[in-house]
Amino acid sequence: MYFPLQEIEAAKLNVDDPQHLRIHSLETFGTHDGPGIRMVIFVQGCQFRCLYCQNPDTLNVKGGTMVEIDELVKRAVRQKTYFGKEGGVTVSGGEPLLQRSKLTTFFKALHEQDINTCLDTNGRLNNKEVHELLEHTDLVLLDVKHINDAIHHKLTGLTNRNTLALAEYRESTGKPMWLRYVLVPGWTDQEEYIEEWGRTFTNYKSVERVEIIPFHQLGLHKWELLKMDYPLKDTPSPSDELKQMTFSIFNKYFDNVILK
Ligand code: SF4
Numbered sequence: 001m002y003f004p005l006q007e008i009e010a011a012k013l014n015v016d017d018p019q020h021l022r023i024h025s026l027e028t029f030g031t032h033d034g035p036g037i038r039m040v041i042f043v044q045g046c047q048f049r050c051l052y053c054q055n056p057d058t059l060n061v062k063g064g065t066m067v068e069i070d071e072l073v074k075r076a077v078r079q080k081t082y083f084g085k086e087g088g089v090t091v092s093g094g095e096p097l098l099q100r101s102k103l104t105t106f107f108k109a110l111h112e113q114d115i116n117t118c119l120d121t122n123g124r125l126n127n128k129e130v131h132e133l134l135e136h137t138d139l140v141l142l143d144v145k146h147i148n149d150a151i152h153h154k155l156t157g158l159t160n161r162n163t164l165a166l167a168e169y170r171e172s173t174g175k176p177m178w179l180r181y182v183l184v185p186g187w188t189d190q191e192e193y194i195e196e197w198g199r200t201f202t203n204y205k206s207v208e209r210v211e212i213i214p215f216h217q218l219g220l221h222k223w224e225l226l227k228m229d230y231p232l233k234d235t236p237s238p239s240d241e242l243k244q245m246t247f248s249i250f251n252k253y254f255d256n257v258i259l260k
Pocket of ligand 1: 046047048049050052053054055056058059093094122156
């Protein structure tokens with residue numbers, strides 16, 4: 001693959017400045033990642049290698065720009081009037097948990113300014129530092145990419161065990177979470193596994209919403225620009241029939257299912 005894993009090891013040494021976050025980009029009026037109008041910060045670096053990744057330019061843990069946490073807080077405060085009652089700041093990626101301790105500092109500072117915090121994560125890590133971050137996270141958006149571990153591994157390069165453990169942990173705290181499911185023809189469209197996904201989380205009281213995100217080809221040009229081999233370049237978007245089937249299954253298990 002394009003990004004060797006040892007690159008991730010080496011880069012850990014490089015991301016230790018506690019006052020800076022490694023950022024890919026920033027969106028000022030985001031409406032897709034959490035409730036209301038949000039400032040969305042896309043952090044740089046991810047250990048998953050999802051075949052369908054729409055942001056392959058965020059994967060390299062050595063890339064991006066180091067931005068001072070104070071500067072990000074100031075930006076959020078300047079934008080606060082637009083957030084209204086529901087909005088706030090979302091940190092997405094890449095994978096935010098790779099910068100968990102710094103994000104705890106960031107979220108604490110946002111809370112001091114009375115700004116809502118939201119974390120969009122693949123749940124790659126589940127440890128004490130992550131739990132501390134989650135304490136300061138008003139809403140978790142958790143991507144559970146496949147319920148079957150063997151398929152999850154083929155799809156993302158890694159196990160789903162930590163993701164499922166993190167879901168359980170969030171449930172144990174009683175704090176809110178939205179679950180997300182990317183619907184990809186040929187990869188995440190197996191009826192029996194969508195059922196299993198639903199059964200796994202149906203009794204979770206913390207799950208306020210389930211979002212189905214249909215696969216699309218909008219990230220194709222990024223794979224091409226990076227000269228990476230895009231394994232799903234010929235995969236179509238899900239048909240209306242597949243979207244409806246998935247929606248109907250999830251609807252049996254959850255009160256609030258959104259097809260995006
Ligand atoms: S977790 Fe997100 S950023 Fe990481 S590879 Fe998967 S889709 Fe891309």
